[in-house]
Amino acid sequence: MAMTAAPTTAAPSTAASPTAAPTAAAPTAAAAIATASYASPLFHIQRPLNIFIAGGTGFVGRELAVRLVRRGHQLRVATRNAAHGDELLPLSSVEIREGNVYSVDFLRSCLDGCDVAINLVGALNPPGGAAAGLRRVHVQFTAALLAAIAEAGVPRLLQMSALNADAEHGASHYLRTKGEAEQLVRGSRERLDWTIFRPSVIFGPADSLTNRFAVLLRLTGGWLPLARARARFAPIHVGDVAEAFLRALAGGSTSRQTYELCGPDVLTLEQIVRLTAAAAQRSCHIWPLPDALAWLQGVAMQCVPGKPFSVDNYHSLLIDSVCRTSGCGELGIQPVSLCALAPLWLAPHSLAPQGEAPRG
Numbered sequence: 001m002a003m004t005a006a007p008t009t010a011a012p013s014t015a016a017s018p019t020a021a022p023t024a025a026a027p028t029a030a031a032a033i034a035t036a037s038y039a040s041p042l043f044h045i046q047r048p049l050n051i052f053i054a055g056g057t058g059f060v061g062r063e064l065a066v067r068l069v070r071r072g073h074q075l076r077v078a079t080r081n082a083a084h085g086d087e088l089l090p091l092s093s094v095e096i097r098e099g100n101v102y103s104v105d106f107l108r109s110c111l112d113g114c115d116v117a118i119n120l121v122g123a124l125n126p127p128g129g130a131a132a133g134l135r136r137v138h139v140q141f142t143a144a145l146l147a148a149i150a151e152a153g154v155p156r157l158l159q160m161s162a163l164n165a166d167a168e169h170g171a172s173h174y175l176r177t178k179g180e181a182e183q184l185v186r187g188s189r190e191r192l193d194w195t196i197f198r199p200s201v202i203f204g205p206a207d208s209l210t211n212r213f214a215v216l217l218r219l220t221g222g223w224l225p226l227a228r229a230r231a232r233f234a235p236i237h238v239g240d241v242a243e244a245f246l247r248a249l250a251g252g253s254t255s256r257q258t259y260e261l262c263g264p265d266v267l268t269l270e271q272i273v274r275l276t277a278a279a280a281q282r283s284c285h286i287w288p289l290p291d292a293l294a295w296l297q298g299v300a301m302q303c304v305p306g307k308p309f310s311v312d313n314y315h316s317l318l319i320d321s322v323c324r325t326s327g328c329g330e331l332g333i334q335p336v337s338l339c340a341l342a343p344l345w346l347a348p349h350s351l352a353p354q355g356e357a358p359r360g
């Protein structure tokens with residue numbers, strides 16, 4: 001077995017903490033995966049795994065980390081800045097490694113002894129401009145990770161993509177670079193066992209979707225000029241996304257599959273804003289922008305610190321973000337509804353954690 005310590009008793013670790021990698025005497029990670037026993041042939045792994053997560057400090061990563069630790073797995077999270085992982089520190093059996101995440105050597109050292117790698121790295125408006133910045137975050141990072149995975153002999157990769165990702169025909173740099181990263185994963189070495197996830201927009205107490213609109217509505221007294229108001233989404237709860245990753249950990253029938261992940265409600269952007277306003281008990285007066293003005297809004301907002309909206313985001317909104325196949329159904333997940341849950345964190349005096357600005 002690849003584990004060294006009982007994960008539920010391991011102390012939270014920091015950037016400076018020593019690695020909890022398996023001993024040299026342990027069987028290889030690949031052999032361990034092959035002999036792992038499952039409570040059900042598909043989803044339930046009975047033994048703890050060593051799991052590497054890139055992008056584990058983010059909105060999805062934090063939710064996934066909590067669930068993985070609860071099930072007894074041992075995590076190693078790579079980050080550009082150890083402080084980004086502060087919220088993970090209370091979790092047992094999580095090791096934070098700070099370093100140059102684009103360095104194959106750094107990633108290789110993080111992957112030592114791991115059974116599974118999870119790639120959650122992504123950004124909507126990273127530094128460096130839409131084309132070069134997104135290429136670096138999605139394509140260059142995935143290429144470095146795949147090289148490190150090959151060197152370390154890690155047998156399994158779970159790759160986060162996005163609905164409508166398409167290397168050739170994607171509507172935006174974001175969607176094209178996500179598609180290119182998918183292509184790299186699919187074209188990787190024979191022995192790598194991968195699964196790709198393509199969610200629609202993801203919601204939850206710490207999201208940057210509903211929380212951002214709630215802040216905007218508060219700042220503007222409820223008046224909102226809205227780009228692509230009729231663009232449709234099927235928002236999926238962060239817990240359902242994390243559950244999809246958990247169910248694919250073991251491989252089995254999820255190996256070499258791509259899952260589209262959508263929630264039960266198909267909503268226009270305008271409906272999402274109205275729902276947010278209702279949950280937050282704010283007034284709401286939406287001015288749907290014609291496309292030319294929406295594009296100009298992107299031009300203006302990408303110059304604002306934090307780039308809350310961009311021309312590339314506008315291009316992503318040109319295509320509906322709704323599933324053609326039900327990944328949740330295939331994985332046995334019954335997704336929860338944004339309409340039902342939004343008041344839990346948006347209602348005035350809610351104690352749930354609020355969203356944070358995405359990091360570039």
Ligand SMILES: NC(=O)c1ccc[n+]([C@@H]2O[C@H](COP(=O)([O-])OP(=O)(O)OC[C@H]3O[C@@H](n4cnc5c(N)ncnc54)[C@H](OP(=O)(O)O)[C@@H]3O)[C@@H](O)[C@H]2O)c1
Pocket residue numbers: 054055056057058059060061078079080081084085101119120121122123126127137141160161162163199200201202203358359360
């Ligand atoms: N949230 C959604 O609605 C949604 C929808 C579809 C797909 N996705 C995809 O799901 C994944 C997770 O999303 P999320 O909402 O959890 O994002 P998030 O909160 O912004 O976290 C993204 C992670 O990526 C890393 N990262 C960000 N910018 C980077 C850069 N310039 N270079 C290297 N690393 C960088 C960060 O790690 P460190 O800061 O620790 O280095 C961070 O932990 C992403 O791949 C995203 O594209 C999200």
